[in-house]
Every structure is written in C-alpha cells, then in structure tokens.
Amino acid sequence: MSEAEASSYPPIDPVNFDLIIVGTGLSESVIAAAASAVGKTVLHLDPNSFYGSHFASLPLDEFASFLNSHSVPPDRTASLSTLTTAAALNDQNDDNNLVAVDLIQQTLYSDVEIFSCASENENWLRENSRKFNLDLGGPRALLCADKSIDLLLKSGASQYLEFKGIDANLVYEANGKLVNVPDSRAAIFKDKSLGLTEKNQLMRFFKLVQQHLAASSENHNDGNGHERGESYKISEEDLESPFVNFLEKMRLPPNIKSILMYAIAMADYDQENSEICKDLLKTRHGIDRLALYNSSVGRFPNAPSALIYPIYGEGELPQAYCRRAAVKGCIYVLRMPVVSLLLDKSTGHYKGVRLASGQDLYSDQLILDPSFTIPTPLPSSPTDFPLERIQILSQKDVKGMVARGICATQSSIKPDVPNCSVVYPPRSLYAEQVTSVRALQIGSNLAVCPSGTFVLYFSALCDDVNEGKKLLQAAMNALLMLPDSANPESIPTVQIETGNTKPVVLWRACYVQEVTTIKFESISSTPTPDGKLNYNDLLDMTEKLFHQMYPDKEFFPETTSPEDPTDDNDLTLES
CATH class of the missing domain: 3.50.50.60 (FAD/NAD(P)-binding domain)
Structure with a gap:
C-alpha cells in the first residue's frame, strides 16, 4: 500500500x-x-x-494475477x-x-501454470474475463444434508445465497467410460451400466445399511433387556473393520465397491492397499458417509442429486x-x-x-x-x-499438498449435462495412482462463465509437485482435448459436436497448494x-x-433476529 x-x-x-x-x-x-x-x-x-x-x-484475469502474486x-x-x-x-x-x-x-501455491490454448482465444478470453468466476479452492460442492447446509440455515447466512443442483454424479472407470453413481432406488433401476445381479446386490446392501441405521436410532428394548432391532445392526467387530473388508464380506463386485468407497463415501486414498493408504476408512465411518449421501438425495425438490453449488x-x-x-x-x-x-x-x-x-x-x-x-x-x-x-x-503444521487444475471449454464432458461431479478412483487412470482425483464441471447457468462455456475443476491429494501434476494431467487428458503446453496451436479451436468428441480446452491453469494448519x-x-x-x-x-x-458461548445461538425478513429454514434453490 x-x-x-x-x-x-x-x-x-x-x-x-x-x-x-x-x-x-x-x-x-x-x-x-x-x-x-x-x-x-x-x-x-x-x-x-x-x-x-x-x-x-x-x-479470469484477477484469478491469474492472484495466483502469480502469491506464488512468488x-x-x-x-x-x-x-x-x-x-x-x-x-x-x-x-x-x-x-x-x-x-x-x-x-506462499501457499507453487508450480503455477496458466495459459490460453490457442492464440485465437486470447482476445475472446480478455473480452470475457469478467464473465468468469473461478474458484481458487475448487472443486467444491455442498451435500444437501451436511453440516454446511445446517450452518447456513442456523446462522441466517442462507438468505444471502442461491444454489442450483448438480445434475449428475459420475465415476470414471479404467476403461475410459463415465458411469452414473446409483445413489437411490430409482437410480439403481434406471442404471443401464449395471446388470440385474449387480442391481440386486446393491439394493440388498443399501437395505442392510438402512436397517442398521434404523436399529441404531432405536433406544427402546423389548422388556427382556434386549434392544429392539438388534438383529438388524451391523456387528461392532464389522464396524471397527476396514470398510473395504466389509464390502468384500458382502460379496459386492469391484465396480460397486469402487462406487461406494470413492464416489459416495468419498475416500481419498486407495483403500485396497493398506500399506500405502494414509487414511483407511472404517466401516463405521463408511456407513455414516453413505447415510449422509443418501439423505442428501432428494432433500430439496430442485436438486436432482446429492450436491448443490452456489450461483456465482x-x-x-x-x-x-x-x-x-x-x-x-x-x-x-x-x-x-x-x-x-x-x-x-x-x-x-x-x-x-x-x-x-x-x-x-x-x-x-x-x-x-x-x-x-x-x-x-x-x-x-x-x-x-x-x-x-x-x-x-x-x-x-504442513498436512500435505493438493494439486488443483481448472479448464475452460466450449462443450460439456457429457452431452446435455451442464453441471456434474466426477471421481477418478485410485488406479483408474494409471497403475501407480494411489489417491482419488475429483472433478466438478459447472456450466454458464450458474453464472461462473460466459454463455455456452463450461468450467472444470480438478483436485488430487499428493506428496509432491511431480505427483500432483501427473495426476492432473492424466485426469484432464481422460476427458478433454489438451494441446501440448509447448505448442498451444497443436489442437483445433472449433469443437465438432459429436457424442464421442472430447471438449477442447480454451484456457487452463494448474497449481499445487500447501495444506496447513x-x-x-x-x-x-x-x-x-x-x-x-x-x-x-x-x-x-x-x-x-x-x-x-469462547468456551462458554454457543456457536450461532438459534434466535430470530428482527432484521431477518425471511425464514431461516428456507434455502433458495433455482430450478
């Protein structure tokens, strides 16, 4: 100053x-x-x-300026x-x-790389810079039933926000396909990627989880000292065991296990390799995450899936x-x-x-x-x-690193789906991949980019810069057409609208951020x-x-403030 x-x-x-x-x-x-x-x-x-x-x-221009200034x-x-x-x-x-x-x-950021992917795009990007709202800490979304929603409602901050639902939650499979996350009974029946046997297995598993949660919430006994519904509860031994072991015990196929662990329970590390897994998920916590995800689906009428995202x-x-x-x-x-x-x-x-x-x-x-x-x-x-x-x-206290990437494109990674989340489970991109990669595509209907364009956010936990950049590059290449960074003219700028053509990247940024407390x-x-x-x-x-x-104070006491004309129990979601 x-x-x-x-x-x-x-x-x-x-x-x-x-x-x-x-x-x-x-x-x-x-x-x-x-x-x-x-x-x-x-x-x-x-x-x-x-x-x-x-x-x-x-x-877009302020985003680039901020990253560059905070990486020197x-x-x-x-x-x-x-x-x-x-x-x-x-x-x-x-x-x-x-x-x-x-x-x-x-500096929280390192190895910042920002460039337009064709010289013809530079003028357009400059003219439309202020039509972008790029998240520094993305990808981010809110589960419809999680504590972030509860806190927005309790604090009264929800009256200053509007949301839209994320249209689809997807999983990237090693064969290069994007499949839907079957997160409800209706979604399971509609899912064409699952066979009849897989659908039945998944339905039985969800029923078991629901029975366990219902039995756990009952505090009554039958008069003989036995808690009602005890037979429906998952045993304490199973609850303390690794979630991946419990899923194997349920005889679920590999693709279903992967969806449950990485797309719904949102595990970050390879759960099937205990020697390198830094955060082995217990069954108890896995069940809690499944319950949270399940209760998020359909909580708000205008949100088709479990996730919502703030407009702007x-x-x-x-x-x-x-x-x-x-x-x-x-x-x-x-x-x-x-x-x-x-x-x-x-x-x-x-x-x-x-x-x-x-x-x-x-x-x-x-x-x-x-x-x-x-x-x-x-x-x-x-x-x-x-x-x-x-x-x-x-x-x-440095907890680790997270590699982040952002791409702007002119078409969606999935036709007719403007807003979607994608998880790349461990080993889905390459054999040495030990962490999940998460991606979130947001379209112009959420006021984060010019009309007809899309923004894709990527993130992956990593131990070092090279690993992070490799994860980002693999995840982007799997869904998008990227030019050679040394030759931005190496791909065409006009997208051919076919169902099999990957979206062309107009602009991208990659950077690695320290995670500290x-x-x-x-x-x-x-x-x-x-x-x-x-x-x-x-x-x-x-x-x-x-x-x-403030140990003697309540975290947002629930009071009705005279300056609040709206009902704090309402969350604004646009259809």
Missing part, C-alpha cells in the same frame, strides 16, 4: 476490539459471524480488494522494533512496553457470512494490510496489530489468514525479550482449503477454534 493509499483511509474507530480477524476466507468469515452473533466486537480486515481470500471466486516470495525484510520508533508514524501510541513484530505472507461460485459462501457478521455489528475494511503484531515486551503476549496505514489497534484475540506468519530468525530483538514466544508464533494461544490461524469436495472437515476445525476462543 502506498502512502497516498494509506492516508486515504480515515482512522478506524474504536481502536479496541474483542477480536481482530485478518483475511476473509471461509473459516475467518464464519468465526466473524459467530463471534458477532454472541455479542463480541469484531474488526475484519483483508489486504485484498475482494472477499474470500483463498476461497474466493475471481474473474515477497521481497521483504523482517524487523523487530519498539513502538517508540513507530510513534513517528502514529502519535496515538508511545507505549514503550510493546514491541512490533512484522508479519509476512508465505464458491466465493459467495464467505461473503454470505461476512454479510451476516456486518448485520451483527462487525466492522469491515478491505485493501488494508496488517503489517505488524504488537507484543508485550516482557511476556511476549499478543496485544494488537499495526495497519499499513500506520494505525495501531488492540484486541484480546487475533485470527490470521493461513498465509501469514512471523519471519525467523529475527534480525534483532530487545534485551530479555522472550524469543520462545516468537518461535511458537512461527510454527507451521497453525494454532497458538491468543493468536490463531485458520486452515487452508483442503482436498475434500465438501466443507465438513473445514467447518469442524472452524467450530473447534471458536469453542477454544
């Missing part, structure tokens, strides 16, 4: 808050709304000119200085008991919570970087922040966008300053976007963080 830009901002008043939040990503925005709802004074800042941070939906390490020298030095910038503070420690933004993109979700927070009194300032933390000189405890405008603000708690951290080692420090506090602030005492850091299709894990961590900060 230039001096002119900084001086254009009037001072923020008041200067003391219960909570200051830096970054408007999904977790930050949910906590801003939750804290405001229980009466906390909240200041929500973002150095960007848009809402959403790493969960934003951006026009900032050229900045860390410093540690007393507030006495800063008093020349801000006369309001001359507290010699505090020190200012500069914040830096770490994923970035609408954090914006909805920000609007909710603002209604409850949260103050918002965009384009305002936080440059330093203010710490107690003797204890190292957090006291406040310094803005790029030069103003110092104070709060009891601070939440940071996951890209912010403290530089180490520090070049200098006051005598007797507790450096161990700085070391705690700079600790980062950082936690400490009065300063906390929110999680980065993970590799999941839904938001459940992120929201679990967000709620946990809220309760750590």
Whole structure:
C-alpha cells in the first residue's frame, strides 16, 4: 500500500476490539459471524480488494494475477522494533512496553501454470474475463444434508445465497467410460451400466445399511433387556473393520465397491492397499458417509442429486457470512494490510496489530489468514525479550499438498449435462495412482462463465509437485482435448459436436497448494482449503477454534433476529 493509499483511509474507530480477524476466507468469515452473533466486537480486515481470500471466486484475469502474486516470495525484510520508533508514524501510541513484530505472507501455491490454448482465444478470453468466476479452492460442492447446509440455515447466512443442483454424479472407470453413481432406488433401476445381479446386490446392501441405521436410532428394548432391532445392526467387530473388508464380506463386485468407497463415501486414498493408504476408512465411518449421501438425495425438490453449488461460485459462501457478521455489528475494511503484531515486551503476549496505514489497534484475540506468519530468525530483538514466544508464533503444521487444475471449454464432458461431479478412483487412470482425483464441471447457468462455456475443476491429494501434476494431467487428458503446453496451436479451436468428441480446452491453469494448519494461544490461524469436495472437515476445525476462543458461548445461538425478513429454514434453490 502506498502512502497516498494509506492516508486515504480515515482512522478506524474504536481502536479496541474483542477480536481482530485478518483475511476473509471461509473459516475467518464464519468465526466473524459467530463471534458477532454472541455479542463480541469484531474488526475484519483483508489486504485484498475482494472477499474470500483463498476461497474466493475471481474473474479470469484477477484469478491469474492472484495466483502469480502469491506464488512468488515477497521481497521483504523482517524487523523487530519498539513502538517508540513507530510513534513517528502514529502519535496515538508511545507505549514503550510493546514491541512490533512484522508479519509476512508465505506462499501457499507453487508450480503455477496458466495459459490460453490457442492464440485465437486470447482476445475472446480478455473480452470475457469478467464473465468468469473461478474458484481458487475448487472443486467444491455442498451435500444437501451436511453440516454446511445446517450452518447456513442456523446462522441466517442462507438468505444471502442461491444454489442450483448438480445434475449428475459420475465415476470414471479404467476403461475410459463415465458411469452414473446409483445413489437411490430409482437410480439403481434406471442404471443401464449395471446388470440385474449387480442391481440386486446393491439394493440388498443399501437395505442392510438402512436397517442398521434404523436399529441404531432405536433406544427402546423389548422388556427382556434386549434392544429392539438388534438383529438388524451391523456387528461392532464389522464396524471397527476396514470398510473395504466389509464390502468384500458382502460379496459386492469391484465396480460397486469402487462406487461406494470413492464416489459416495468419498475416500481419498486407495483403500485396497493398506500399506500405502494414509487414511483407511472404517466401516463405521463408511456407513455414516453413505447415510449422509443418501439423505442428501432428494432433500430439496430442485436438486436432482446429492450436491448443490452456489450461483456465482464458491466465493459467495464467505461473503454470505461476512454479510451476516456486518448485520451483527462487525466492522469491515478491505485493501488494508496488517503489517505488524504488537507484543508485550516482557511476556511476549499478543496485544494488537499495526495497519499499513500506520494505525495501531488492540484486541484480546487475533485470527490470521493461513498465509501469514512471523519471519525467523529475527534480525534483532530487545534485551530479555522472550524469543520462545516468537518461535511458537512461527510454527507451521504442513498436512500435505493438493494439486488443483481448472479448464475452460466450449462443450460439456457429457452431452446435455451442464453441471456434474466426477471421481477418478485410485488406479483408474494409471497403475501407480494411489489417491482419488475429483472433478466438478459447472456450466454458464450458474453464472461462473460466459454463455455456452463450461468450467472444470480438478483436485488430487499428493506428496509432491511431480505427483500432483501427473495426476492432473492424466485426469484432464481422460476427458478433454489438451494441446501440448509447448505448442498451444497443436489442437483445433472449433469443437465438432459429436457424442464421442472430447471438449477442447480454451484456457487452463494448474497449481499445487500447501495444506496447513497453525494454532497458538491468543493468536490463531485458520486452515487452508483442503482436498475434500465438501466443507465438513473445514467447518469442524472452524467450530473447534471458536469453542477454544469462547468456551462458554454457543456457536450461532438459534434466535430470530428482527432484521431477518425471511425464514431461516428456507434455502433458495433455482430450478
């Protein structure tokens, strides 16, 4: 921020808050709304000119600019200085008991590749850039019965959103075919890819799961000390066993097992190779995921499958919570970087922040966008300053990597299906594939791209950049016509409309994102976007963080607010 830009901002008043939040990503925005709802004074800042941070939906040119700018390490020298030095910038503070420690933004993205796939497309893409709303953290969708929907309704944020249903959920098979996920009784009967025997096996399995769930929900006994429906329950031994073993015990064929594990239960790692599987799914959790998926199908009349997606993109979700927070009194300032933390000189405890405008603000708690951290080692420090506090602030827990890709095309991967999800199970693309790849195609009817075009998102968990890029390349090649990156003219730009022709890619981006979590005492850091299709894990961590900060407060107390003219139990879905 230039001096002119900084001086254009009037001072923020008041200067003391219960909570200051830096970054408007999904977790930050949910906590801003939750804290405001229980009466906390909240200041929500973002150095960007848009809402959403790493969960934003951006026009094509801004998307490329953001990725490129956040994949190059900032050229900045860390410093540690007393507030006495800063008093020349801000006369309001001359507290010699505090020190200012500069914040830096770490890069979350690496190996960013963005290019148009033919020179003829460049002018068209430039002219239509603002008609795109590209998700930084995609692919993402909401299960119709999961906690993200419940939280939208409970918080009142749902009144600021509109959704459309995803038309189909598909599985990519090793033979190159896309098959439907048979997720209901009607879908099983209609599915032409399943034989009669497979349909009967699948129906019997779903019936067993339903009987188990019904029996588990009954707390009555028959008068002899035996719980009713006990004979219908899956045994405790089976529930604790790997889900893949239970499916084998049920004698389900390989294609059905694959659909259940990776498309419905949404397992990320190869469940049939326990030696390399990093997250072996237990039957108990597999059954819970099947139940969630099943209850999502048909919950909303206008949603044909289990998934829905917000009109205008994923970035609408954090914006909805920000609007909710603002209604409850949260103050918002965009384009305002936080440059330093203010710490107690003797204890190292957090006291406040310094803005790029030069103003110092104070709060009891601070939440940071996951890209912010403290530089180490520090070049200098006051005598007797507790450096161990700085070391705690700079600790980062890297959980892994997720490779993400986006392609813009002029036709759908499946005729007459504009919006669909696709899972590539392990080993469906190549023998060494050990993780699932997830894809989501969104059409122009969801206002994320120009009319007649489609956006496809891809993601895959990976251990390193090379593995991630290989997964993305294989997944894209399986469904799309890609040019050689060294020769963008290597494919035609005009799509021949036949049922067997793959869509031609007009533009694409690939990048690898770190998955990190950082936690400490009065300063906390929110999680980065993970590799999941839904938001459940992120929201679990967000709620946990809220309760750590405010253990005596309810996470969105259910109250009817006078400013809400709508029924919070309604979710707007367009047909």
